[in-house]
Amino acid sequence: MKLIPTILCGGAGSRLWPVSRELHPKPFIRMGDGQSLLQKAFLRGAVLPDVAQVLTVTNRELLFKTKDEFQEVNKGGVPTSFILEPFGRNTAAAIAAAARHVANVHGNDALMLVLAADHLIVDQAAFAQAVAAATALAAQGRLVTFGITPDRPETGYGYIEAEGNQVLRFVEKPNAEKAKAYLAGGKHLWNSGMFCFSAGAILREMQSHSPDILSATVACMAHSPAVEGKGYVQLELDADTFAKAPSNSIDYAVMEHSREVSVVPCDIGWSDIGSWSALGDLAKADADGNRTDGEVYLHNVKNSYVQSSGRLVGAVGVDNLIVVETPDAVLVADKAQAQDVGRLYNDLKAKGHAAHKFHRTVHRPWGTYTVLEEGPRFQIKRIVVKPGASLSLQLHHHRSEHWVVVSGMASVVNGEQEFFVRVNESTYIPAGHKHRLFNPGVVDLVMIEVQSGEYLGEDDIVRFQDVYGRA
Numbered sequence: 001m002k003l004i005p006t007i008l009c010g011g012a013g014s015r016l017w018p019v020s021r022e023l024h025p026k027p028f029i030r031m032g033d034g035q036s037l038l039q040k041a042f043l044r045g046a047v048l049p050d051v052a053q054v055l056t057v058t059n060r061e062l063l064f065k066t067k068d069e070f071q072e073v074n075k076g077g078v079p080t081s082f083i084l085e086p087f088g089r090n091t092a093a094a095i096a097a098a099a100r101h102v103a104n105v106h107g108n109d110a111l112m113l114v115l116a117a118d119h120l121i122v123d124q125a126a127f128a129q130a131v132a133a134a135t136a137l138a139a140q141g142r143l144v145t146f147g148i149t150p151d152r153p154e155t156g157y158g159y160i161e162a163e164g165n166q167v168l169r170f171v172e173k174p175n176a177e178k179a180k181a182y183l184a185g186g187k188h189l190w191n192s193g194m195f196c197f198s199a200g201a202i203l204r205e206m207q208s209h210s211p212d213i214l215s216a217t218v219a220c221m222a223h224s225p226a227v228e229g230k231g232y233v234q235l236e237l238d239a240d241t242f243a244k245a246p247s248n249s250i251d252y253a254v255m256e257h258s259r260e261v262s263v264v265p266c267d268i269g270w271s272d273i274g275s276w277s278a279l280g281d282l283a284k285a286d287a288d289g290n291r292t293d294g295e296v297y298l299h300n301v302k303n304s305y306v307q308s309s310g311r312l313v314g315a316v317g318v319d320n321l322i323v324v325e326t327p328d329a330v331l332v333a334d335k336a337q338a339q340d341v342g343r344l345y346n347d348l349k350a351k352g353h354a355a356h357k358f359h360r361t362v363h364r365p366w367g368t369y370t371v372l373e374e375g376p377r378f379q380i381k382r383i384v385v386k387p388g389a390s391l392s393l394q395l396h397h398h399r400s401e402h403w404v405v406v407s408g409m410a411s412v413v414n415g416e417q418e419f420f421v422r423v424n425e426s427t428y429i430p431a432g433h434k435h436r437l438f439n440p441g442v443v444d445l446v447m448i449e450v451q452s453g454e455y456l457g458e459d460d461i462v463r464f465q466d467v468y469g470r471a
Helices: 037-046 060-073 090-106 124-138 176-185 199-209 211-222 250-255 276-280 335-350
Strands: 003-009 054-059 080-085 111-116 143-148 159-163 166-171 188-198 226-229 232-236 261-266 291-293 296-299 305-308 313-316 321-326 329-334 361-364 367-375 378-385 393-395 399-407 410-414 417-421 426-429 435-438 445-453 462-465
Touching: 003 037, 003 090, 037 054, 037 060, 037 111, 054 060, 054 090, 060 080, 060 361, 080 090, 090 111, 090 199, 090 211, 090 232, 090 250, 111 124, 111 199, 124 143, 124 188, 124 261, 143 159, 143 199, 143 250, 159 261, 166 261, 176 188, 188 199, 188 250, 199 211, 199 250, 276 305, 276 321, 276 335, 291 296, 296 305, 305 313, 313 321, 321 335, 329 335, 367 445, 378 435, 399 410, 410 426, 417 426
Parallel strands: 003 054, 003 111, 054 080, 080 232, 143 261, 291 305, 296 313, 305 321
Antiparallel strands: 111 188, 143 188, 159 166, 159 188, 226 232, 321 329, 361 367, 367 378, 378 445, 393 435, 393 462, 399 426, 399 445, 410 417, 410 435
16 A cells, blocks of 8 residues: 655744744754754655655745755655645645645555654654554554653643543643643653544545635645646645635644544654754753753853854853854743743744844755845855756846856856856856856856845846746
8 A cells, every 4th residue: 555654844943943944944954963854754754665755745935945855865766746835724734735636646545644844753663663553544544643652741742642542532732730640640642743544534534524624725726736747746836725725733623523533652752842952952961961062162051052053152150051053143041941932033023034034044946045244235145056057047226246156167147148157267247237147067056246236135136037936
């Protein structure tokens, strides 16, 4: 029977700001081994038996970044397909779209293994055993959820009360007293947010319990453009019709109402890494209870987590702190209030501050750019263009640009001219000139761009040709 790992890659991960941003959310955070949470989710599903395809539901703005992540680790060439949301509508609509796609391409009996892109699972062997148990139940028409055996009285998770595979009830996040009772009683499991069911079964139960979400999502898919190949679909959901789909979680919309739900209890080393405290706990502590990442120097510091992404970070005489450094923002927080970091993110977003959305390094379909320095009437960027990639043919009304090639070779359109720019060579793009940058080589093109002018905003651009739809 076909198995389709279905990765839900959404959400901002606001409690992991400043590393997590709107266009670099939590799934893209790299762990100590160099792999991102998204890559780990992909590998977790791709290595299982009978996998026909890995399907990912994500925001359209993250498509090329997601493809790059998969390309790094998909050594076996597992087929991949994507459903692209214009904005989030919670997990019920995402799963409805995925299930309809799976049913259309692979049949109603194909099994979906729904995975969150931002969870960590340490024990792959135990996970594979849990999936085997879940697929056996799902093949019988059951909607299966994975319940994590708790090892502490956790108030940040929802619970499932169960006897064996039978779900007695779903329980909201408890207070500390109830969480302790749940742990002592032995009948409650953490609700992991992972599921296994056939495409036909989940569509049938959605029709029974959330027909408004299902019908709106199906109508949206009928109006959505798709790019198809052999075993491949890239479906971009239409924004106007997708907006009509009610926003709800699959738990509230279906799982808590259906009589066809089973649970597989498991102990797989699972964490949703929901805060800096949880992420810090993954590192080994020193004798004073401190955990560090990067170039960090401590004196008389206890029970703290300090992370540096580049600059040296020093701390003296503090206790129970979280300190996270990035090139454009620094977080300092009391560990006891780690869950409230999301409030900072939301404040930045409400005020339109760029630090909620971008890092200084911004990923584009063609590569990346990094803002090195900026001031009145100037901005300096480091631009990296992938082999064979091209920026759009474009012009700027209010700024001129100087390009200096550091490594690789550039093919440049500048006004009516087209020519190559090699290492240590440069070209000048006056304001109002049509121009395009292309990497004709087999290695990355790296260049420094100096912008100058009265207005340097990214919206000062007129595009004439763009193979990506935007660049």
